[in-house]
Amino acid sequence: MIQLTDIQRDFQVGDQQVHALRDINLQVAAGEYISIMGPSGSGKSTLLNMIGLLDQPTAGHYQLDGQDVTTLSDEQQARTRREKIGFVFQFFHLVPRLTAAQNIALPLVLAGMSEKERNKKVTQALTQMGIADRAEHRPDQLSGGQRQRVAIARATVIGPAVLLADEPTGNLDSASGIEVVKILEQLNTNGLTLLVVTHDEALGKRARRRIHMKDGLIEHDTLQNHPSLANP
Amino acid sequence: MKTRDATRFAFDALRGYRTRTLLMLLAMSIGVASVLVLTSLGEAARRYVTGEFASLGTNLIIVLPGKSETTGGGSPNLLGGTTRDLTLNDALAVSRSSLINHMAPLIIGSAPVSVRNLQRDVMVVGTTSSLLDVRQWHLGKGQFLPETDIDRASFVTVLGSTLKQELFGAKNALGEWVRIGDRRFRVVGIMAAQGRSFDIDVENVAFVPVASAQMLFNTQSLFRILLDTRSRESIPRAIEHIRRTLRERHQGEEDVTIITQDAVLATFDKILRALTLTVAGIAAISLAVAGILIMNVMLVAVSQRTTEIGLLKALGAPRRQIIRLIMTEAALLSSMGAGLGLLVGQIGSNLIGYFYPALPLGAPWWAFVAAIGVALGTGLLFSLLPARRAAQLDPVQALARR
Numbered sequence: 001m002i003q004l005t006d007i008q009r010d011f012q013v014g015d016q017q018v019h020a021l022r023d024i025n026l027q028v029a030a031g032e033y034i035s036i037m038g039p040s041g042s043g044k045s046t047l048l049n050m051i052g053l054l055d056q057p058t059a060g061h062y063q064l065d066g067q068d069v070t071t072l073s074d075e076q077q078a079r080t081r082r083e084k085i086g087f088v089f090q091f092f093h094l095v096p097r098l099t100a101a102q103n104i105a106l107p108l109v110l111a112g113m114s115e116k117e118r119n120k121k122v123t124q125a126l127t128q129m130g131i132a133d134r135a136e137h138r139p140d141q142l143s144g145g146q147r148q149r150v151a152i153a154r155a156t157v158i159g160p161a162v163l164l165a166d167e168p169t170g171n172l173d174s175a176s177g178i179e180v181v182k183i184l185e186q187l188n189t190n191g192l193t194l195l196v197v198t199h200d201e202a203l204g205k206r207a208r209r210r211i212h213m214k215d216g217l218i219e220h221d222t223l224q225n226h227p228s229l230a231n232p
Numbered sequence: 233m234k235t236r237d238a239t240r241f242a243f244d245a246l247r248g249y250r251t252r253t254l255l256m257l258l259a260m261s262i263g264v265a266s267v268l269v270l271t272s273l274g275e276a277a278r279r280y281v282t283g284e285f286a287s288l289g290t291n292l293i294i295v296l297p298g299k300s301e302t303t304g305g306g307s308p309n310l311l312g313g314t315t316r317d318l319t320l321n322d323a324l325a326v327s328r329s330s331l332i333n334h335m336a337p338l339i340i341g342s343a344p345v346s347v348r349n350l351q352r353d354v355m356v357v358g359t360t361s362s363l364l365d366v367r368q369w370h371l372g373k374g375q376f377l378p379e380t381d382i383d384r385a386s387f388v389t390v391l392g393s394t395l396k397q398e399l400f401g402a403k404n405a406l407g408e409w410v411r412i413g414d415r416r417f418r419v420v421g422i423m424a425a426q427g428r429s430f431d432i433d434v435e436n437v438a439f440v441p442v443a444s445a446q447m448l449f450n451t452q453s454l455f456r457i458l459l460d461t462r463s464r465e466s467i468p469r470a471i472e473h474i475r476r477t478l479r480e481r482h483q484g485e486e487d488v489t490i491i492t493q494d495a496v497l498a499t500f501d502k503i504l505r506a507l508t509l510t511v512a513g514i515a516a517i518s519l520a521v522a523g524i525l526i527m528n529v530m531l532v533a534v535s536q537r538t539t540e541i542g543l544l545k546a547l548g549a550p551r552r553q554i555i556r557l558i559m560t561e562a563a564l565l566s567s568m569g570a571g572l573g574l575l576v577g578q579i580g581s582n583l584i585g586y587f588y589p590a591l592p593l594g595a596p597w598w599a600f601v602a603a604i605g606v607a608l609g610t611g612l613l614f615s616l617l618p619a620r621r622a623a624q625l626d627p628v629q630a631l632a633r634r
């Protein structure tokens with residue numbers, strides 16, 4: 001489903017070239033659960049942004065569902081992002097003036113869906129995340145865990161194929177962190193392809209496939225037949 | 233994205249930053265209001281002045297001695313000729329045509345007018361009975377000057393209403409004697425209160441027969457000849473006739489200036505309209521300033537909402553849509569500002585109208601169109617740059633910030 005071939009990403013910082021991604025080759029099948037770990041600055045976020053079409057590779061090819069997406073126009077990339085990819089961020093990035101329900105509806109609004117249809121989907125997503133009673137609350141009236149659940153609902157409400165989460169628990173206490181991870185895993189069980197960047201070893205080990213990055217390269221890519229479920 | 237949703241999103245954004253929105257609305261509405269108030273003041277001035285000129289009388293032609301430079305031909309003195317005076321005979325010659333309806337010569341001077349020990353220095357106007365017809369003034373009591381031979385001096389006078397009041401008070405003045413200069417005149421009439429007239433203060437003047445004024449001021453030359461025609465259409469032919477007659481009488485020299493009320497009116501109309509446009513232009517600058525303010529504030533809005541814009545991109549908004557959202561915000565702002573400005577401008581005009589009821593206020597239709605057009609135009613134009621900047625934002629960097 002996702003196929004990265006010889007992907008490089010360089011940044012020009014002053015007169016220095018920073019190689020954030022050196023030579024990435026990666027294949028992801030539909031429905032996989034992958035954790036991406038590695039030291040800070042190793043290129044994890046850059047890789048995730050690349051997969052999410054928020055960033056363009058300096059060299060290499062990226063095929064999504066058999067289509068080369070690096071050559072698409074801005075309009076087409078935006079559409080692909082809207083329809084196939086969901087993002088979850090460490091800092092939630094909810095729009096502060098909008099309610100939980102309005103935040104979740106945002107991708108549907110951008111897609112031009114009618115209000116009636118939107119309301120149905122939003123209510124469904126709120127219920128699924130267990131925050132139906134928080135629909136009319138603004139982000140500042142929600143706990144961290146609740147905020148992240150709103151963000152997950154927003155990322156998945158349109159029904160994407162891939163969910164990309166960059167340190168989704170990085171800003172949460174461990175209890176709500178576990179809850180959020182469980183929600184993500186539940187979505188994965190229902191068929192959503194899940195890529196989670198984390199530097200929490202325990203969380204990383206819950207994934208069947210673990211990718212370790214270092215200096216813009218994939219160091220290990222291990223598949224575990226029996227993912228540890230030490231912390232249920 | 234549906235237009236309704238885009239509008240609501242922009243509206244929510246505006247509501248989210250209340251102070252900023254209110255300041256922008258203020259700037260916009262002041263701009264629009266000042267365009268409206270200033271143009272309606274300019275228009276009022278124009279209507280007022282042209283109204284005054286219209287009150288001169290219809291189909292009026294004024295002949296004055298001397299060639300005005302603006303009508304061409306250069307100064308007659310440079311060509312070796314001299315400016316001849318206009319005389320009563322000139323006036324009579326000119327009036328002998330079927331084109332001319334009435335003719336009134338004017339001699340104007342200042343003289344003391346006294347009754348017993350009361351004395352006033354006023355304007356004394358020597359003319360004929362036709363003046364009332366030409367100028368469409370009204371007599372209050374008695375008669376106007378008698379219809380006698382134009383060159384016969386008789387010592388009668390008609391007083392303006394204020395002058396009569398000052399000299400006689402509430403007492404009867406008809407038939408009484410007043411001294412004007414060194415001669416005695418019998419009062420035969422009193423003018424009605426006329427309201428203001430732009431050239432002669434009718435309330436404060438003494439009318440005497442033109443031949444008497446010639447004696448009084450010891451002069452043969454006329455200040456002006458006033459004529460009117462039977463119809464508006466015959467004015468050009470009448471002017472031609474006057475010009476020809478006077479040229480013949482002045483040895484082929486064209487040394488008079490002929491003014492029609494129409495021409496004066498048109499000139500003033502033009503000048504005052506230009507004035508209104510100028511004032512409107514100045515006010516429009518304040519609108520442009522409001523536009524620049526909008527640009528500034530939208531730029532700040534974009535940088536304040538960097539994360540939000542990055543998020544919209546991550547959620548699948550293409551550049552075009554981001555531009556549209558920002559422009560919608562600007563359009564909302566400027567149209568609300570324009571609406572508010574219309575209201576404020578109307579209130580302002582009403583206030584001015586309340587304190588200066590004589591002014592015929594009212595902004596012309598083009599001022600409304602221009603004010604709203606410029607408001608929307610500048611709002612949209614100046615939000616183009618911030619919108620494009622927002623669209624160019626790198627979503628990765630926008631979202632990396634906290």
Ligand SMILES: Nc1ncnc2c1ncn2[C@@H]1O[C@H](COP(=O)(O)OP(=O)(O)O)[C@@H](O)[C@H]1O
Pocket residue numbers: 011012013018019020038039040041042043044045046047629
């Ligand atoms: N916009 C950028 N400009 C310059 N350098 C960047 C930029 N984004 C990332 N980098 C660099 O690329 C490398 C990888 O960054 P990142 O993918 O954020 O690492 P990680 O998420 O693993 O901590 C780092 O050295 C970082 O400094």
Ligand SMILES: [Mg+2]
Pocket residue numbers: 044045046
């Ligand atoms: Mg990172």
